[in-house]
Amino acid sequence: AEGLGTLTTKSIVSDPSLGGRSFDAIAAEIIAEDFQKKSGISVLNDKETLDGRKGIAVLMRSANRAKEVLSSNAQCPVTVEGITKGRDHTMNLRRTDFETRSSELFQKVVSIVKSAIEQSGLDISEIHSIEVHGGAVRIPKLLDTLTENIGRPVQRTLNGDEAAVLGAAFHAARVSGQFAAKSFAINDTLPYNVTFSFSPKHSEGQSEKPQEIKHHSLFMKSSWPSTKSVSVNRTDDFQMTFYGPNGPLQNLKVTGLHSELEGLGHFSADRNPKNSALIRIEAKLDASGVLGVSSVKLKYKEWKAPAAAPNEPAPEGEDAPEEPIAETTEPIKHDIPLQIEWEYIGRRPLTTTEFETEKRLLMEQKKHEAAKRAVAQAKNDLEALIIGYEGETLESLKQSVPITAEHEQKLTSILNEVKEWFYEGEGLTEESVDAYQSQIYKITSLVDDIRMGSEVPEEQSEESTEEAGTDENTDDIPSEL
Structure with missing residues (x-):
């Protein structure tokens, strides 16, 4: 099981505050500054409200994506949907701006690597290769800075995202005893x-x-x-x-x-x-x-x-001997x-109270997200209905049932009223699903009335004919004056 040799840890140097997330934060700061310049709103300072935390979360996701795109492109279009309540933000992020703002982080990485080499007791000439892994090592400027400062080329032959996970999986298989996995004999020491x-x-x-x-x-x-x-x-x-x-x-x-x-x-x-x-x-x-x-x-x-046997009583006039x-x-x-x-x-680990608090916050956010999705779906449904009855859907309705000029004029009037509400009135800021469904009902109820009013059932047609025939013979029936 240990046929790959022995893996010995010579030194470990770490900085818990430095990682791929640190570079995400740099990209997020650039995006947030651009948004503040255009809107006057500081996104990163609103950490207390639910909308504020959500805005920071979507900002960090967009920043992470931008960082990854900039690893292979000179610039990246960035879109942050819902950066604040009801607002999106778009911009172009350039790699040169990102690298300039990240220069301190690059130097921190160099310092950590140099310190690890120094603590290992090895000279740089004794090291055969330097391998880096982790998501952040894809940043070209980071590799260039390391190579320049160490004086040796830095290798990246392992998948940066998978290396640590695969290593942990192989180690778990090794210590479990349930798998015959090839591995290293590990000679590791606590670094402190x-x-x-x-x-x-x-x-x-x-x-x-x-x-x-x-x-x-x-x-x-x-x-x-x-x-x-x-x-x-x-x-x-x-x-x-x-x-x-x-x-x-x-x-x-x-x-x-x-x-x-x-x-x-x-x-x-x-x-x-x-x-x-x-x-x-x-x-x-x-x-x-x-x-x-x-x-x-x-x-x-x-x-x-x-327990000891009791002593014999002392003769009269003498002290009793001490018990041993x-x-x-x-x-x-x-x-x-x-x-x-x-x-x-x-x-x-979280305490029970902290766990319940975080669980409640997540449920609130989930409920908030579900409500926003429902509103977005209602808005889409209403807009699709407006567009449809201004074009193909109206033509299909005309082909299926006869529509009078009065019906068409009334439908056009309702559509114009709903369009004004949707595009220019309360629909621009409305957050209620019921409000959009109410506007949808205005259109669909009128269309249903048009369909019902235009269709004449066969039974009703025959009954009318019979009644008309009866009326023709009314002259033969005497009537009272």
Whole structure:
């Protein structure tokens, strides 16, 4: 399964704030500035309203597309539909403008690559090839800037969008044990030191001197999978905070310790002074290098004295001899799991409240989008009806049923009234489906009346004939004066 050799990580340098999305933001800023110049509206500043967030979302989608088009074209026509409520925006974005505004990002990428080479301990002459991947590497100016600053050609033989995903899939197949996938033997190390601290710094009742929180080293550029044990003297519930190079990573909250010690009689006045409590924390880096804790246990040693036979009473006038204190030769060892709870810092999972809030916002946006689609469909239906009854649809109606001049004049009048509402009146800004359907009904109800009024059923025609025949014989019927 590891027939492709060994893959060893020499160094890792990253900047979480730099990526393809950073270049999308540059393109979005250029588009937003052009729109503000023409309309006076600042799109990127409206992040509180639903329409504002939607406008930013469609702007970022258009910016991403423009960035991709500019990778192979000198300029790109940009259309942002619904950049603000009821407004679209079009412009031409030039590659030269985009590259000029992105110059700082290009230099950041160069700095990261140079730093990675330096930390690897390798000279540039010892590196056989430099391969880049990721969606942003398609930007020609980025590759040119890297080649110019490193002094070596930069390769792009892998599919930038698929490389990381395929690598993750092969690694997952490898560690699952369910697939016979060819892979590398991976020799990877954590690129930074993981440290930890405790809070409160002391258990209740112990003295606490004012001092900085002390960080203890845990994983110092360790390879994985790896485990480390941490032992600490505590008698109260506590929190353990893990740190990476950029600050806190996660909090581990340990609860139930005080109550367990109470149950063991640790706080009793007559407990054996040799009894001891130790907390053992098993930290780990799993097969993917993810930090975790497998267990937190209370290791308690309890010393008990066995029952001793009573001493003989002392002779009269003499002091009673002291009773010997007899102890067990081995303590009773308690191994008690404690309750733990992870609290993620930074990119943490959503809480239940946050999840429900985001879910509600998404449902509101979905409902808003559905309403806008319904309005757009109603507008299209009305416009199609207007155009149809001014042309082919009206001709088809004339061929199917006879239309009087009065009918045609009335239909023309209704069409003109609806057209004025649609193209020049309230229809320009109307947001209600019912309003458009009301205008549609004006036309369709009149057409239905024309059809019904022009068609004469056969039964009605025969009945009229019979009645006419009867009228011819009315002279033979006597009538009263």
